[in-house]
Amino acid sequence: MNLHAVRAIYRFEMARTWRTLMQSILSPVLSTSLYFVVFGAAIGSRIAEVDGVNYGAFIVPGLIMLSLLTQSIANASFGIYFPRFVGTIYELLSAPISPLEIVLGYVGAAATKSIILGLIILATAAVCVPLSIAHPFWMLAFLVLTAVTFSLFGFIIGIWADNFEKLQVIPLLIITPLTFLGGSFYSVNMLPPFWQTVSMFNPVVYLISGFRWSFYGIADVSVGLSLAMTLAFLVLCLATVWWIFRTGYRLKA
Amino acid sequence: MSTTCRDLCSSAISNQGQRAADKTSPASLVYRVRMPPIISVSNLSKTYASGFCALKGITLDIRRGEIFALLGPNGAGKTTLIGIVCGIVNATEGRVWVDGHDILASYRAARSLIGLVPQELSTDAFESVWATVSFSRGLFGKPPNPGHIEKVLKDLSLWDKKDNQIMTLSGGMKRRVLIAKALSHEPQILFLDEPTAGVDVELRKDMWDIVRALKASGVTIILTTHYIEEAEEMADRIGVINKGELILVEEKHELMRKLGRKQLTLYLHKRHTALPPDLQDRGLELAADGSELVYTYDTQAERTGITTLLKDLSAAGITFKDLNTTQSSLEDIFVNLVRNAK
Numbered sequence: 001m002n003l004h005a006v007r008a009i010y011r012f013e014m015a016r017t018w019r020t021l022m023q024s025i026l027s028p029v030l031s032t033s034l035y036f037v038v039f040g041a042a043i044g045s046r047i048a049e050v051d052g053v054n055y056g057a058f059i060v061p062g063l064i065m066l067s068l069l070t071q072s073i074a075n076a077s078f079g080i081y082f083p084r085f086v087g088t089i090y091e092l093l094s095a096p097i098s099p100l101e102i103v104l105g106y107v108g109a110a111a112t113k114s115i116i117l118g119l120i121i122l123a124t125a126a127v128c129v130p131l132s133i134a135h136p137f138w139m140l141a142f143l144v145l146t147a148v149t150f151s152l153f154g155f156i157i158g159i160w161a162d163n164f165e166k167l168q169v170i171p172l173l174i175i176t177p178l179t180f181l182g183g184s185f186y187s188v189n190m191l192p193p194f195w196q197t198v199s200m201f202n203p204v205v206y207l208i209s210g211f212r213w214s215f216y217g218i219a220d221v222s223v224g225l226s227l228a229m230t231l232a233f234l235v236l237c238l239a240t241v242w243w244i245f246r247t248g249y250r251l252k253a
Numbered sequence: 254m255s256t257t258c259r260d261l262c263s264s265a266i267s268n269q270g271q272r273a274a275d276k277t278s279p280a281s282l283v284y285r286v287r288m289p290p291i292i293s294v295s296n297l298s299k300t301y302a303s304g305f306c307a308l309k310g311i312t313l314d315i316r317r318g319e320i321f322a323l324l325g326p327n328g329a330g331k332t333t334l335i336g337i338v339c340g341i342v343n344a345t346e347g348r349v350w351v352d353g354h355d356i357l358a359s360y361r362a363a364r365s366l367i368g369l370v371p372q373e374l375s376t377d378a379f380e381s382v383w384a385t386v387s388f389s390r391g392l393f394g395k396p397p398n399p400g401h402i403e404k405v406l407k408d409l410s411l412w413d414k415k416d417n418q419i420m421t422l423s424g425g426m427k428r429r430v431l432i433a434k435a436l437s438h439e440p441q442i443l444f445l446d447e448p449t450a451g452v453d454v455e456l457r458k459d460m461w462d463i464v465r466a467l468k469a470s471g472v473t474i475i476l477t478t479h480y481i482e483e484a485e486e487m488a489d490r491i492g493v494i495n496k497g498e499l500i501l502v503e504e505k506h507e508l509m510r511k512l513g514r515k516q517l518t519l520y521l522h523k524r525h526t527a528l529p530p531d532l533q534d535r536g537l538e539l540a541a542d543g544s545e546l547v548y549t550y551d552t553q554a555e556r557t558g559i560t561t562l563l564k565d566l567s568a569a570g571i572t573f574k575d576l577n578t579t580q581s582s583l584e585d586i587f588v589n590l591v592r593n594a595k
Contacts, residue, residue: 004393004394007391008388008391011388015384086378087371090341090369090375094364096363096394098361248343252343
């Protein structure tokens with residue numbers, strides 16, 4: 001295993017985060033904090049509790065998940081797309097490094113950034129709203145699993161995209177709507193039966209439900225199902241990445 | 254090393270390019286028979302998805318420690334060939350061994366020996382010179398070695414720029430950064446794809462000095478270039494590639510000796526409007542408004558015909574005040590080869 005290479009990529013990507021601190025960390029933290037201020041302090045006090053949880057606190061897992069998904073995708077997709085865009089990918093392809101090591105470096109760094117971000121948002125939320133974590137281990141497990149899975153997904157997007165528009169289109173047009181409609185701000189049980197059934201086709205529902213369960217012990221779907229869906233998506237992403245490196249799709253001529 | 258590779262290695266001296274080398278000293282012959290080529294390319298072909306056939310059955314051996322110049326017009330397949338050896342492009346057919354390691358089956362061992370300086374100035378914009386060169390060393394599996402990075406940067410006159418962001422450097426400096434990145438992991442083989450494209454004359458001379466110094470340190474260098482002058486100046490052997498086919502591989506001096514044609518220019522005492530009938534069809538040409546007579550001859554021919562020509566000119570009453578001979582340059586040879594291949 002070329003651990004020097006994994007470390008080099010990881011450090012290179014993390015250095016980019018610190019260099020762009022405003023964009024990478026502060027900006028998503030600030031925008032998510034605004035949700036807490038608006039829904040937690042201003043509007044939240046006028047909304048009834050959901051499943052016995054204060055509304056401001058109820059939306060915290062969903063909002064962390066929203067940031068986690070979008071930032072994991074953004075970090076990982078940009079991390080691999082930029083070398084392709086500027087041409088420095090030649091060095092990665094000509095180095096004595098395996099696909100697994102490349103993925104470990106890029107996805108590891110992207111997931112690390114997202115987890116740091118998620119934890120900062122969590123700390124910020126704890127200041128703004130009454131927060132409790134019923135299952136800390138599972139909370140961290142869902143956080144890490146989701147960050148890794150969606151960083152892998154972002155990595156795939158970064159290889160698939162051949163322009164900046166494509167890089168943005170999936171996070172903006174698919175992930176964000178799915179997250180908003182995946183129960184970030186409400187319990188799926190509050191919807192009419194028809195829309196409850198439709199929601200079951202939204203994979204983000206399972207992520208948010210499982211993550212919320214780790215906080216408050218309440219869930220829209222069973223925790224086992226949430227975990228299984230997350231793992232299934234992880235396996236799907238791993239298989240796609242394996243196929244990409246096997247065929248050289250969008251990487252090699 | 255695989256049997257096939259060993260066969261290739263032992264048969265290497267039979268290829269066109271190496272036949273010439275065999276005529277050199279016996280010691281050199283023994284060395285070359287014993288030392289397998291550092292790169293062996295066998296029947297390599299590449300057809301892109303568009304249907305464009307960039308390489309057609311290339312077979313080539315690169316010797317240890319040599320500077321090999323690959324010449325060819327745009328689109329000839331030079332960069333594709335380099336791309337396949339380095340792992341950037343997938344070959345359609347054929348195999349490549351680097352120091353006996355198959356580039357696919359033993360890609361780690363093969364790639365760790367190679368440094369690549371690409372044609373394009375593809376660099377990170379926001380990283381510092383030091384960071385990007387250190388990154389390259391790590392990527393190639395080498396532990397950090399600040400002493401080596403410092404030496405490479407000093408050798409390339411980049412030391413005082415080590416903390417600068419790459420985006421602030423000139424094109425020539427960026428080219429040096431790419432060389433520094435390629436040398437960061439102490440490669441045994443260096444590919445330079447058009448290293449002096451778009452750089453000024455002074456920097457080009459600097460690059461030549463760098464390449465010579467690398468060769469002196471034992472690095473094998475494969476160089477592609479449009480500048481024939483560059484190949485003529487530096488290469489030990491020359492390969493000419495055109496439309497995906499390797500037209501020729503030859504020792505540079507041998508190539509120039511074999512294919513070089515000489516011209517004898519006679520500066521006449523009087524202007525002549527036409528040649529006497531006896532002297533026509535002898536490869537003679539009147540130039541400079543009839544004040545010069547140019548005779549083109551083959552240096553390899555048994556008889557160059559110069560003695561007879563001078564005798565006949567004297568008999569015809571054509572006298573000259575001076576004479577000059579010139580040998581065709583590598584550029585002339587290259588242009589002729591490519592033209593004949595069309």
